[in-house]
Amino acid sequence: MNLNATFIGQMVAFVIFIYLTHRFVWPPIVAAMAERTKRIADGLQAADKAEKDLELAKQKVVEQLTSAKKEAAIIIDQANKRAIEIVEEAKEKARLEGDRLKASAQAEIEQATSRAREELRSKVVTLALAGAEKILESSIDQNAHNELVNKLAAEL
């Protein structure tokens, strides 16, 4: 337990080991630890951001879904209206067509009726003349009695 040169030896060794630690040990390890701290902080930040993004995306999806549903409802509504319109139109058309057909048929009937009447009339004239000739036993001068005959025919 004497104070001797060990004292100086320890001082020198102490300085050397401090220098070695300062030069070769401390900087790389501290740098690595700082880098890891930074990476963890970055990772946490990125996770936070991703979570926020996810939340935003979810909101967007909900929004889009709602608007799409609304649009679809509008489209279906329009389609329904259009379908009713088309049916109504078709009904109207059919009704008009029916009316038209009915009218033309009526006209045809009337035409046929009047034609038949004309024919009948002319035949009646001839028959009346023939009958009258027979009754009078003389021929009627066609020209002299034409007016009379026509009058008769018109009365038929």
Place this chain on the structure above:
Amino acid sequence: MSSAEHAEVLTSSEYIKHHLTNLTYGKLPDGTWGFAHNSDEAAQMGFWAVNVDTMGWSLFLGALFFFIFRSVAKKVTSDVPTGAQNAVEFAIEFVDSNVKSMFPYKNKMIGPMALTIFVWVFFMNAMDLIAIDLLPEIAKLVGVSLGADPHAVFFKVVPSTDPNITLGMASCVFILILWYSITQKGVIGFIKEFTLHPFSSSNPIVQTLFIPVNLVLELPGLFAKPVSLGLRLFGNLYAGEIIFILIAILYGAGYLFAGVAGLIQIVWALFHILIIYLQALIFMVLTIVYMSLSYQTDEQH
């Protein structure tokens, strides 16, 4: 191993004395250089002698510290750390947080210095936990095989029980205190610390009268720093070692006492773990605090 044989040869006081004597290399009384054969011879060697055992273990443990930490630093990764890197990072983070909380100035030396002190002193102290006779007996076998007198092979394995070692480190810290005080405050500022505190006056004549008083009060405080730093570590570990030696003596006093000794040794070793850690921590913390104080420029009392 051969306690019966020792009991014949050694008395208790001789056993204690043997354990407390360093293996000293220096100039022998007859003028040649060699190992001292007893503590008186070692004392006569004067200053120019080396305690080969404690110096050697100190260097070995310092190198061990450096190689463990250097091997980690070489392949250090900022990815997930494994095994040794975890332990080393734990130590460095612990030291770094201590430095950051106590030393708010910019100095790249303080961190590495605190780490060196903490781990190195911890290793030195931890040598106390190795069975007290194991390494000295091995040294004795080696020494005897080399032709030495078995009673002259002294071997102290705990470097921090040698005041040379602890005071050596404390002196380095003291030199750093002086160096940083002067570089940070200037020579004038540093001298003012001892002459104008704690008593100061605006009257120049009164102030001149105060200077010697201030010197008497402040200078012992300055020199007490390294002395208390070194002797605290030395004293704690020296006391711990002596208790281990006394417990070891108890082993030779019959079966009953040997059983008691075993129990006491376990208890003391467990308690000593605390001292080993605590003294390393105190040495480191005080060093940081002293450095911080020498950086403090606007000190007001």
